[in-house]
Structures are given as structure tokens and as C-alpha cells.
Amino acid sequence: MAEVTMDKLVSLCKRRGFVYQSSEVYGGLTGAWDYGPMGVELKNNVQRFWWREMTQLHDNIVGLDAAIMMHPRTWEASGHVDNFSDPLVDCRNCKSRFRADQIDLEAACPVCGEKGTFTEPRDFNLMFSTYMGAVKSEDNIVYLRPETAQGIFVNFKNVLQTSRVKIPFGIAQVGKAFRNEITTKNFIFRTLEFEQMEMQFFVKPGTDQEWFEYWKNERINYYEKLGIRKDKLRFHQHGPDELAHYAKDAFDIEFEFPMGWQELEGIHSRTDFDLSRHAEYSGKDFTYLEDQTKERYVPYVIETSAGLTRSVLMVLSDAYEEQELDGGDTRTVMHFHPLVAPVTVAVLPLVKKDGIAELAKDVEKNLRQDFATFYDQSGAIGRRYRRQDEVGTPFCVTIDYDTKEDNTVTLRYRDSMEQERVAVDQLSAKIREEIANYRRHA
Ligand code: ATP
Secondary structure (H helix, E strand, O other), X not given: OOOOOHHHHHHHHHHOOOEEEOOHXXXXXXOOEEEOHHHHHHHHHHHHHHHHHHHHOOOOEEEOOOOOEOOOHHHHHOOHHHHOEEEEEEEOOOOOEEEHHHOOOOOOOOOOOXXXXXXXXXXXXXXXXXXXXXXXXXXXXXXXXXXXXXXXXXXXXXXXXXXXXXXXXXXXXXXXXXXXXXXXXOOOOOOOEEEEEEEEEEEOXXXXXXXXXXXHHHHHHHHHHOOOOXXXXXXXXXXXXXXXXXXXXXXXXXXXXXXXXXXXXXEEEEEOHHHHHHHHHHOOOOOEEOOOOOOEEOOEEEEEEEEHHHHHHHHHHHHEEEEEOHHHOEEEEEOOOOOOOOOOEEEEEOOOOOOHHHHHHHHHHHHOOOOOEEEOOOOOHHHHHHHHHHHOOOEEEEXXXXXXXXXXXEEEEOOOOOEEEEEHHHHHHHHHXXXXXXXXXX
């Protein structure tokens, strides 16, 4: 089996309408990407999968959708104005720019090969800022949020007072975040504009370690439910010098991307850092009163912070396979879990004539009530199967002359390429059952 490389993924994503370079007609914008017809479905499905897992399948997690622009004091309180920076170095010879913590400053420049050309590292704040209103002055600065978490913290009391949550409880949010990253290679792995799926879980101080373990476990299990291969996932605990300014303990969930093991999600034990800081900077009360004990405290927080767009790259990398088939043929197949595949069922008439196409259109119209469907009548059937394999469609339904006789169709499975006859009136139920029991084949 051929290795999946980033070049192959980028090329498939472009060819099949998953991801395009941003404003490509003007030569592109570094670090920004657009999601095409297939990509937006995949991304929305991954988001829905996360949302359902976090809110619907847990008793005590509610959702939120906060604004991207927040009061600038938010970012002073959170520590981002002072601390959210990366050390930047330039090569004096070729003008390339690097993060000082990602290269060996004693070695030669990785771009031009010259030695001793690096500038001294200097701190570079990653927040994008702009001005609100007509006057561009220091007083009018607003930031594009670099994470969604702070929108959750500042709404802690609002949610507490307007919903029936009690500690321990969580608030989940999905949305855009912006970071003026120094280096943005590796496709959609690290971009300037990206989406996060974050959940802040508020607990009683002293129970935080227990909940930290609970969330580590929940989150790694989530990826397996999403169909990601177990041997591609691992934990990485932050050492003392890696811990962020707010963190008591932190584990990353890492995935083996084509360029190697990299962070996918962070699970952070944040203590009462955030709520206390917002209390201090806003002068408002961020305490919680426990009904039964009448104890009042500032809750501790366990955070699970995953990248949505980075998850899409994980799903794409994990799904990609080039297979050698019997007879020397090859195929590229994306083994997406059916719950996130952009198209769930493709309906393909074997021929267009003799009413077969009309029959197929009827079948597709019925299926579209329950599934994301795609109708394709052009080209040889083998080519049509290959096209669906490349976009990861788990089920193909073929309508032929027998369908006219006995009202059955051929159901073809993407992973195994096996086929079976199924009665048209059983088709929806059969596909639903296959999705519920899905296990990746090969
Ligand atoms: P790094 O140290 O790699 O810059 P980080 O540890 O600061 O990242 P977090 O602040 O913990 O990252 O962000 C949580 C999650 O958000 C990450 O695990 C990742 O999935 C996602 N994420 C962070 N920055 C980016 C980015 N520039 N592009 C895409 N996703 C990102």
C-alpha cells in the first residue's frame, strides 16, 4: 500500500472539490484555504458529530455561540495581550522567517543553507487586531478572537442564571478563531483563520483531577467512534516548560499526520485562572453557590480544545488509501466513516435507456429524505464507482434491468467492494443498519 503524502492529499482535495487555495486566481493567500462542495459537507459533518457527542450524549453540557469580536479587556484578562506570542527569528541572508522554538538556531538556515544568519528571537503577538469605527486609534482596537474559549468564560454567569445547569457542567462552542501564525505550512494543519470546537467543563475545586482523567478518556474514545484508527492516535503530556500560563496540567491528543505526529486537540486543566481573572478585570462576581452545602467558590475548569479544520485534515489523512486490485488495477479510496462522508449514497443507473434512468431517479428521490445522496448516470459503471470511492461515498446503489422485474437493486460497499441485491422498499432500513454497525474494512 502506497504511503499517503501531503502532496497526494492536496491534489485529491483540489481535484475532487474538498479544499482549494484561497483566492487562487490572484496567486493565492498564504495560510488560507476554501472548502469546496465536498469539503464543506465533510467539515459540517465532523462538526455535527462533535456537537452531538458533546451536547446530546452528555447530560450536562449546553451550547453557546459567542461573537468573534469581544471587548478588548477580555484579552487583557485572559493573558493574551501579554503572553500570546511566539518567538520570531529572521534569516538575514534569505529573509525567511521562522518560529525560534521550531528550528535549531545553531544550525544553518533550512531555506538558504547559510550559517550564523539568524536574528535574535523577538516576541511576536499572534492576535489579529483591527479598529472599530471610523477612527484608527489605540482606543478603538478590537481583536479577532484567537480562541473561542474566552466567549465561554465571560458568559459563565449568563448561562448559569438562564439555564438549569449545576456544577459539574460544561459549555460547548464551535467557531472561527484567528492567529497571525509565523509559519503556515502543511495545508490546512496550521492556518491563519481556522475553526475550533471547544468545551469548558466547570467543576468543584478538588474534583478537577478526576474530571481531567474523565475527559481524557472521553475524548480519545470520541476519535475511535469517528472511525479513526487507534494506532494513529496517542497522548502527549506537556512538560513543565511546555505548559501554557494558565495550565496546571495538559495532555495533547496527537495524530500521525502525513508529516508526522502532531497535536490535534488539547485537554487542559485550567484551575480557576480564567474565571478569577475575568472577576478581577470586570469587577463582577464569578463565584458559584452550591445549593446543598451553601459553599461558595470559583469553579475550576477542564477544557477540551480541538481544531475543526485540523480534524478535517486528520479525517482526510486517515481515510486515504491507494489500493492494488486484482488484475493489476488500482483505486484511490477514502474510507470516511459514513456519518461524516460528504455523500452517503450514490445512485447509478446501469444504462440510461428503457426507463432505467427514470427508475433510478425515483429511488434517489426517496433516499434523499434520509441520506445525503448523489445521482450519476454518466460514464462506464466502473468509472462511476471509482469516482465515488475517491470522494469516500460508502454506499452505491445500482439500478438495472432486473430492478424493473423484481424491484431489487445492487448495493455496493465502498470498503470491501462487495455487492448484494436488496429490495427497494428495504433499502433505507438496510443502509441505516449498515451505518449503525459500520466498521472500517481494510
Ligand atoms: P501550537 O502550539 O501548535 O501553535 P496550541 O497548542 O497553541 O498550538 P491550542 O491553543 O491548544 O493550540 O489550540 C487548540 C486546538 O486548536 C489545537 O489543538 C488545534 O487543533 C487548533 N489550532 C490551533 N492553532 C491552529 C491553527 N493555526 N490552525 C488550525 N488549527 C489550529
